[in-house]
Every structure is written in C-alpha cells, then in structure tokens.
Amino acid sequence: MKVVSVVGARPQFVKAFPVSRVLRERHEEVLVHTGQHYSESMSDVFFEELDIPTPEYNLGVGSGTQGEQTGRIVTRFGELVEREEPDAVVVYGDTNSTLASAVVTAKTDARLAHVEAGLRSYNREMPEEVNRELTDHVSDLLFAPTRRGVENLRKEGVGNVHLTGDVMYDAIRWARSRAAEHSTVLAANDLADGEYVLATVHRAGNTDDPDRLAAIMGALCELDREVVFPIHPRTMECLDEYGLRERVESSMTLIDPVGYLDFVRLLDxxxxxxxxxxGVQKEAFFLDTHCVTLREETEWVETIDAGWNVLVGADREAITRELTAPVSLPEKPELYGDGDAAERMVDLIERDAGSTDGSDG
Structure with a gap:
C-alpha cells in the first residue's frame, strides 16, 4: 500500500512522526512537506530531531494570503497525487496544507484520512475552524482524538469516525524523556525548573490587532517573574510596527524559535x-503545566473542563490574574488515550484499504 502523508507546519511535524514510523514499517510512505512553514528554525529542525525521514517532496509554497497559499498547494499537490497514484492520503490538523490536500484527494480514488478530526471551537472567524470543518466533511476516515470530537462529527452526520486517542500523546511520551536527557536550553538561558513563565504568541487574531497585542504584552511585561518568550518572526515584526519591541525586550527573555525537544523542555x-x-494547550496538559490561553475559545475544551486550562483572551487584567494566582490543579483525567494512537490509525487505514497483512497493494 502506498500512503502519501502531508505536513506543512510545526504541530503537524510532531503529529506525523509517530504515524510515519508505523507506516514505514509496514508500507510505502511518501512524505510531502508543503513548505507552509519554510524557515529552518520552523521546519527542518523538527525532521532532524524527531528522526523523520527527509520528505520526498517539498512543494515550497511559502507564505501569502489564505487564498494564495491554499491555491498554490492545490495546484502543486494535485500534480503530485496524479504522479504518485497513492492508495491513501493522510492529513493532519487544520492548516491550509490540510484543507488544500484534502480537497485534491477528495477528487481522486485515494482514500483520505484526517488525523485530529472532530475538533470544533465554533468560531468561524478562525481560518483553522473552516479548514477543519471542510476537511472532516470530505474525509473517508476520521481519527478523533477525543470522545467530544466523535460526538461533534455524529451531530454533523459524518460517518466512519474512529476514537483513536491523540497522536501527540504518542509524541510527547517519547520527547519528554529525550528532552530531559539531551536538551540544554535551560542551562543556555540560565533558567531553572519552576521559576519562569513560558509565553508563545503567534496567531494572527492577536498579532495583527495592535490593541490585543499591546494588552497581552503589557500583562506579560508586568509580571514579577521571568517570562521566556520564543518569538515567532511575524510577532517580532508586529512588535516593531506597533512600537512595542523596546519594552518587550527590556522586560522579557526573548529567544529565537526553538526545536521541538527544546520547546518540550521549556514547557516541562x-x-x-x-x-x-x-497544540501548546494540549502539550501543557500532557506535561502537567498549567495553561493560560490567550484566546476566547478553544478546540481543546476538555482541558478547560478538567481545570487544567483557562481562557483569558486579550483581557489584560484576566491575564495578570491567572498568571499570578497560586496554581492549584485538580487530579488529571485521562482524556487523550494511552499513547498508542499511531498504531490504531495505521491499523484502520489498512482495514479500510483491505490490506491487513502489511503487504503492498
């Protein structure tokens, strides 16, 4: 069986490596990098750290508007699928790469599997919400990480839904111990466990709104403890544009984007x-780190219900309150499976294709 796997952004690299390892043990996998995130610090390093094989294809789509980026992927991925003639295509999450590849695959004979199906924030102003809804509705196999995801899809009348658990849990179990042994990011930045707040801000809804970004940065700058901020290039551009960079640089510890293992160590x-x-909301849950989410809604509502995550949006007072209040976390429920999601997914792809013996064809 030939399977084409599509990735294009950091969280997808993390989700893909457990699945790719299982696929390559049993079948022919063709790994496609769309180039949606194209700098070395945002993409190549993840392949190296996670021991993911070099992609057979890089579509090199780069940045652009939602329409431009999606259109370039449709064109280039369409040509690739016609050439490779896969039995199945696997897409991850909710990026433009996911939607564009799904649309192409839906018009071919290949079976389409969507990893991380059924997530809903119910905010269609988020491009990711539209991407995940449309992808779910053209997919042949839907791998839901949570029971809520399964229920969301049932309400929408979508069939062939499977509760697999979350493949990111597969990844984080491996990465946590490896990062503890090999990462030097804490020592390099003179950090100690439990003595800093980690911050990540990159969504356009926050970075492209001067008032929201100013409120978030204002709250972070006023904390009485060290704030470590691996800064996304787009976020730095916005800090410059809105005149916020000087204060942020003087109040926080800014570092360049880090690889996956270093980020896991920082978050841990x-x-x-x-x-x-x-993705960080969920990774924080896996790593027992309390999460304060700078959004008004989340697709990971289970973490909110469990008391391990709180939504504060860009409300400066709420951000300050939640980052300074004593942490008192309840017992953590098992929400995302047992760390064997990748095996389940490949088993289901095989069953769907009628190839349970692991042989090609």
Missing amino acids: GAERVATDSG
Missing part, C-alpha cells in the same frame, strides 16, 4: 504557560 520546566497555540 515552566511554572505555567501563556499561549494562543492550540
């Missing part, structure tokens, strides 16, 4: 994290 060692990332 943080006293708590402030983020607008979907």
